[in-house]
Amino acid sequence: QVQLVESGGGLVRPGDSLRLTCEASGGSISDYTMGWFRQAPGKGRELVAAISYHGTTTYYLTSVKGRFTVTRDNNNNLVFLQMSDLKFEDAAVYYCAADTLRTRLARTEAEYEYWGQGTQVTVSS
Numbered sequence: 165q166v167q168l169v170e171s172g173g174g175l176v177r178p179g180d181s182l183r184l185t186c187e188a189s190g191g192s193i194s195d196y197t198m199g200w201f202r203q204a205p206g207k208g209r210e211l212v213a214a215i216s217y218h219g220t221t222t223y224y225l226t227s228v229k230g231r232f233t234v235t236r237d238n239n240n241n242l243v244f245l246q247m248s249d250l251k252f253e254d255a256a257v258y259y260c261a262a263d264t265l266r267t268r269l270a271r272t273e274a275e276y277e278y279w280g281q282g283t284q285v286t287v288s289s
Contacts (some may be wrong), residue, residue, distance in 0.1 A: 165190050165191070165278075166188055166189070166190050166191045166193060166262055166278045167173060167186050167188065167189045167190045167224040167278075168186055168187070168188055168260045168262060168278055168279060168280035169186070169188075169189070169280055169281070170185065170186050170258060170259065170260045170280045170282060170283040171184070171185050171187070171283060172175055172184040173257075173258060173283030173284045173285045174284075174285070174288070175286045175287075175288060176250055176285070176287055176288075177250075177287070177288065177289055178250060178251055178252060178271070178287055178289060179248065179249055179250065180251065180287075181195055181246070181248040181249070181252050182247045182285060183244060183245070183246045183247070184200070184221055184244065184245040184247065184258055184260075184283060184285075185242060185243070185244055186198070186200075186242065186243040186244070186245075186260030186280060187241065187242055188241040188242070188243075188262070189241070190268075191206070192224075192238075193236075193241055193243070193262055194238040194239060194241075195217050195264070195282040196217055196238060197214060197215070197216055197217055197262070197263040197265070197266060197268065197269055197270050198214065198215050198217075198234075198260065198261070198262055198263075198264060198265055199211055199212075199213065199214040199215075199244045199261045199263065199270065200212045200213045200214070200234060200243075200245045200258060200259070200260060200261075200263075200275070201257045201258070201259045201261055201273065201276075202254075202256035202259070202285075203255065203256055203257050203259070203282075204248070204253075204255060204256040204257075206263075207256075209259070209273055210225065211223070211225060211271055211273075212224070212225050212228055212232065212234055212245070212258070213225065213228065213233075213234035213245060213274070214234065214269050214270065214271070215234045215235070215236050215243065215246075215272050216266070216269055217238075217266040217280050219235065219236050219238070220266075221269055222269075223248055223271065224239060227253070228247075228254070228279050230248065231247065231248050231249045232245060232248070233245070233246040233249075233277075234246075237278050239275060245258070247279060249286060250285075250287050251287065252287050252288075254285060254287055255274050255281060255284075255286050255287040255288075256285060257283065257284050258280040258281055258282060258284075258285055259279055260279070260281045261273075261276035261277075261279050261280070262276060262277060262278040262279075263276045263277060263279060264277050265275070
């Protein structure tokens with residue numbers, strides 16, 4: 165059973181940067197597609213970015229393209245989300261998730277089997 169723990173959230177101002185880290189334990193995630201979702205108050209959970217098991221294929225939500233970058237370190241069971249030029253609308257709880265079916269770059273919540281507990285990102289002036 166894989167456990168995922170996110171870290172790196174916090175309170176930032178518009179235009180600032182943050183790097184979120186997802187640390188996996190209990191098993192290797194090297195064969196898993198990994199995703200970063202977010203959920204703002206009163207809204208549904210949305211996929212922000214995803215990265216294939218080999219790290220060469222990525223997906224980004226349109227509103228974060230050019231500002232967010234997802235990467236992974238399979239040797240250390242880590243996934244990162246580098247966020248720059250943060251905007252008010254980026255404020256949310258950010259979740260790391262794992263899809264064990266490596267043949268796809270999953271886009272929906274239902275396709276991801278393992279989830280972290282989330283880390284809060286607050287953007288305020």
